[in-house]
Amino acid sequence: MSSIAEQVGRVVGGRYRLLAAVGAGASAQVFAADDTRLGRRVAVKLLHPALAGDATFLRRFQAEARLAASLNHRNVLHVYDWGDDDGVPFLVLEYLGGGSLRSMLDDGERLSPGQAAALGAQAAQGLAYAHRRGLVHRDIKPANLLFDDEGRLLVADFGLARALAEAAMTEPLGGVLGTARYASPEQVEGRAVDDRTDVYSLALVLYEAVTGRVPFSGDTTVATLMARVGATLPPARELGPLAPVLVQAAISEPLARLDAGGLATELELLVQEIGAGDPLPLAHIDLTLPAKASVKDRDPTDLAGGAAAASRSPEQPWPVAGSPWSPLPPPEAATAPTEAERQLPPGVRRVTQPSTIVGGPGGPGARPKKRRAWRWVALAVALVLLAGAAVGGVLRYGIYGHVVPKVAGLTVAAAADATHRAGLKLVVASHHSSLTVARGAVISQQPTPGSLEKSGTRVDVVVSTGLPSVSIPNLTGLDEAQAETKLKAAYLNPSFTSAYDETVAPGLVVSRTPTGPTAPWGTKLVVVISKGPAPRTIPSNWVGQPVDTVVAAIVKMGLVPYKKAVYSTAYAAGDVTQTTPIGGQQIAKGRTVVVYYSLGPPYVSVPSLYAVSVSSAEAQLKAEGLRFQVFGPASAAIVYTTDPLPGTRVQVGAIVTIYAI
Numbered sequence: 155m156s157s158i159a160e161q162v163g164r165v166v167g168g169r170y171r172l173l174a175a176v177g178a179g180a181s182a183q184v185f186a187a188d189d190t191r192l193g194r195r196v197a198v199k200l201l202h203p204a205l206a207g208d209a210t211f212l213r214r215f216q217a218e219a220r221l222a223a224s225l226n227h228r229n230v231l232h233v234y235d236w237g238d239d240d241g242v243p244f245l246v247l248e249y250l251g252g253g254s255l256r257s258m259l260d261d262g263e264r265l266s267p268g269q270a271a272a273l274g275a276q277a278a279q280g281l282a283y284a285h286r287r288g289l290v291h292r293d294i295k296p297a298n299l300l301f302d303d304e305g306r307l308l309v310a311d312f313g314l315a316r317a318l319a320e321a322a323m324t325e326p327l328g329g330v331l332g333t334a335r336y337a338s339p340e341q342v343e344g345r346a347v348d349d350r351t352d353v354y355s356l357a358l359v360l361y362e363a364v365t366g367r368v369p370f371s372g373d374t375t376v377a378t379l380m381a382r383v384g385a386t387l388p389p390a391r392e393l394g395p396l397a398p399v400l401v402q403a404a405i406s407e408p409l410a411r412l413d414a415g416g417l418a419t420e421l422e423l424l425v426q427e428i429g430a431g432d433p434l435p436l437a438h439i440d441l442t443l444p445a446k447a448s449v450k451d452r453d454p455t456d457l458a459g460g461a462a463a464a465s466r467s468p469e470q471p472w473p474v475a476g477s478p479w480s481p482l483p484p485p486e487a488a489t490a491p492t493e494a495e496r497q498l499p500p501g502v503r504r505v506t507q508p509s510t511i512v513g514g515p516g517g518p519g520a521r522p523k524k525r526r527a528w529r530w531v532a533l534a535v536a537l538v539l540l541a542g543a544a545v546g547g548v549l550r551y552g553i554y555g556h557v558v559p560k561v562a563g564l565t566v567a568a569a570a571d572a573t574h575r576a577g578l579k580l581v582v583a584s585h586h587s588s589l590t591v592a593r594g595a596v597i598s599q600q601p602t603p604g605s606l607e608k609s610g611t612r613v614d615v616v617v618s619t620g621l622p623s624v625s626i627p628n629l630t631g632l633d634e635a636q637a638e639t640k641l642k643a644a645y646l647n648p649s650f651t652s653a654y655d656e657t658v659a660p661g662l663v664v665s666r667t668p669t670g671p672t673a674p675w676g677t678k679l680v681v682v683i684s685k686g687p688a689p690r691t692i693p694s695n696w697v698g699q700p701v702d703t704v705v706a707a708i709v710k711m712g713l714v715p716y717k718k719a720v721y722s723t724a725y726a727a728g729d730v731t732q733t734t735p736i737g738g739q740q741i742a743k744g745r746t747v748v749v750y751y752s753l754g755p756p757y758v759s760v761p762s763l764y765a766v767s768v769s770s771a772e773a774q775l776k777a778e779g780l781r782f783q784v785f786g787p788a789s790a791a792i793v794y795t796t797d798p799l800p801g802t803r804v805q806v807g808a809i810v811t812i813y814a815i
Contacts, residue, residue: 161185161200166239170198170246179297181205186249189234196234197250201243215243215314221289222312229280231300231310250308252301253437255363259296261437265363267396268431271424273299274360276307278418281356284312285349285414286600292347294355295336296362305434334375335368339406342379350408353417357387357403365390369404382406389643395428398589398675401645402622416586416616419562419598423590558613560603561596566617569596573613583614589675593620621674629663634683637663647678654688656712656743687712687743694737697730701751704730712743719753723779723806727754755779755806762800763793768814771796779806790814 161183165171169191176197177184187198205211219236226232235246255273265273277299281291291298291312298310338354340347362368369388370381387404389397399420405411412420556577561569570580583600591597597616601607627640634650641648655664664682673679690711696704701717708715725731734748735741758778763771768784771793775782784790797811798804 165190166198166200166242166244167235167237167246170196170235170244172198187246189246195249197247199245199247201245203242205243207241212238212243218312218314219245221287222314225284225287225289225312227280227283228306229276229308230284230312231308233312245314247310248308250300250302251438252303252305254297254301255299255307255359256296257437258435259363259366261435263435264366264392265434266431267364267392267394268425268429269434270360270364271396271399271421271428272430273307273363273434274356275418275421275425277309277356278353278414278421280307280309281349281352282414282418284309285352290347290349291352292341293336294352294359296359299359301434301436303436303438305436334378335371337379338408339383340408342383348408350411350413353403353412353414354408356414356417357400360396361387361390361393361400361404364396365392386644389645395424398645399424402587402589410622412586415598415600416588420588420590423563427590556607556609556611558599558601558603558605558607561599561613561615562603563591564596565594566596566615569599569613569615577609578607578611578613581612581614582617585617585619587620587622587675588618589621591618593618621676623672624675625672626666626668626670626679629666629681632663633661634663634681637681641679641681645675646673647676648681649678650681650683652683652685654686655682655684656687658684660684660686689740689742690745691740692733692735692737692747696733696737696749698725699730700728701730701749704733704749708747708749713741714744714746716746716748718748718750720750721754721756722752723755725752727752757803757805760796760798760800760802760804760810763796763812764800766793767791768793768812771812775810775812780804781807781809782812783809784812784814786814 162172162174162185166187169189170187171190172185172187174186175183176186182199182201185198185200187196188194189196201215205215216236219233223233223236231250232248233245234248237244277294281294284291289312291309293311293314294309300308300310302308336355336358338347338351340351358369369390370378370385372378372381384406386406387397387401393400399417402420403412403417558578559572559576561572561580564572566580566582573580586597588597595618597618599613599615601611601613624644624646626646627644629637629640632640638648638650653664658664662684664684666682667680668677690713693707696707705715705717720731722731729752730749731752732750734750741747758780760780761774761778763774766774768791772782772784791814793812793814795813797813804810
């Protein structure tokens with residue numbers, strides 16, 4: 155391809171004079187140009203000359219160009235003309251002066267969630283319009299989202315990605331087809347693509363516009379592509395309330411993903427809720443300033459701004475003021491068509507008042523008679539055209555006189571009533587989950603609100619089934635911090651509590667509620683964290699029970715028994731006299747409980763009572779805890795022996811017989 159400097163000043167297709175380069179990519183160069191026939195500013199995209207020899211590409215290019223030229227939507231860049239010039243295929247596009255989202259991001263700008271939602275809603279509306287007409291973009295990226303001077307967004311390059319995908323040529327500059335940074339999982343896996351492919355890519359673009367980074371980016375192109383297969387959009391705090399909508403638009407499985415119409419509705423509802431934020435910091439293009447073109451976001455479809463991108467090639471200088479090919483100011487009549495003109499019926503054009511000729515033959519201000527006659531002819535033609543337009547309008551508004559009401563957000567019953575009153579018929583076409591639209595309310599509609607339709611026309615609506623379901627991750631073996639991170643990444647709302655558990659170590663997850671494998675988006679999950687085994691309370695009724703019974707109970711409680719025998723006159727031998735800890739106190743699982751059990755009363759020695767008085771013997775035995783009985787005559791007063799004999803060991807409370815004389 156010729157250098158950019160060599161192209162400036164060239165007339166393409168016999169009518170488009172190239173004024174200045176406004177963008178360059180791997181497969182094309184983009185120029186601001188003057189349409190010398192209609193006197194208006196346009197953008198001309200010159201494709202790589204190597205494509206001219208590819209018959210497959212040329213057939214696809216012409217078919218796609220015709221389809222793209224048939225699109226007429228306020229958020230889709232208009233294609234005015236196409237062809238080839240000296241073997242170079244070209245497109246003639248609507249010229250925009252507000253730059254591209256790519257140039258805005260490359261200038262370091264970041265969008266707020268409200269700005270991104272408003273921008274995304276416009277892009278989704280344009281995509282939905284094209285999708286309804288069977289056209290899938292396949293290469294949505296920041297460089298293909300352009301702005302006019304007022305900040306209105308238009309989607310560029312419809313059909314070009316598909317034509318390039320079928321080209322046999324080797325990509326120049328080592329490019330790869332499509333933009334890997336924004337490719338959908340189905341593109342990565344080589345599956346068939348449909349309209350939801352564009353939705354996925356748009357979700358990644360909006361994610362980048364707010365956070366400054368493209369999700370799933372890896373060290374290599376392959377790593378970047380494979381990271382998003384089967385993956386959920388990673389959370390980012392900067393997204394705020396925009397996050398739920400983007401996740402729904404970037405679901406890995408296309409069938410579960412929002413379509414463009416659904417995404418537009420979700421984003422519009424979000425804008426109503428949080429506002430659209432400040433005006434966008436547009437990267438306006440000033441064609442009067444010298445600059446250099448650079449390759450940004452390089453790939454075969456990076457034809458920035460084309461209409462309007464601020465990307466420029468570092469290798470090629472711009473023509474400077476005063477050079478033979480300096481950009482010329484557009485003539486007064488060379489204004490882009492207004493929105494009102496775009497809405498005129500086919501064949502009707504705006505009539506511009508002829509200029510007054512000052513000077514020339516006949517003196518100042520004189521007009522040739524032929525010119526005056528032609529003015530009358532032009533006036534007559536204009537009247538005929540206006541009359542035709544009026545008749546067409548009457549016919550159109552007479553037949554298509556029913557304005558489609560906006561029913562998004564209404565219940566099905568309310569939507570049916572609104573469409574019935576408008577002379578139309580409501581049909582529930584499908585159901586879909588939604589993050590912002592309540593269950594049973596309308597998510598999106600077709601035809602769009604405000605359009606004119608015939609009486610009885612169907613208004614197809616998608617009805618919300620409520621919040622989408624998400625998979626609950628496995629929390630086994632995780633602590634509280636790990637569980638919180640994992641649940642928030644799955645777009646769930648964790649709440650933590652603690653409880654004793656006999657088997658789970660302290661600090662780890664015990665259970666969660668709800669317990670199923672899935673839950674609605676944003677569900678509050680109650681997660682129980684283990685405090686370890688519960689402390690054991692020592693029963694008070696163990697005292698007096700047989701020691702073996704108490705030991706078995708201690709083992710069953712997860713405690714360790716330790717037996718200790720004691721003499722006791724209060725408890726029978728073998729019964730528990732005391733525990734440590736005592737009854738009512740608590741002890742941790744695995745700790746030791748000391749069990750004191752009775753051996754019965756203690757032993758004492760029978761004292762020697764020989765030759766002592768009976769009364770003194772009784773006193774000594776009583777002091778030792780022994781009982782006694784006396785044998786002898788009634789007059790007996792002195793002890794001569796005992797039974798058991800003195801020195802014999804007997805238990806406290808035993809009976810000693812005193813023999814007296």
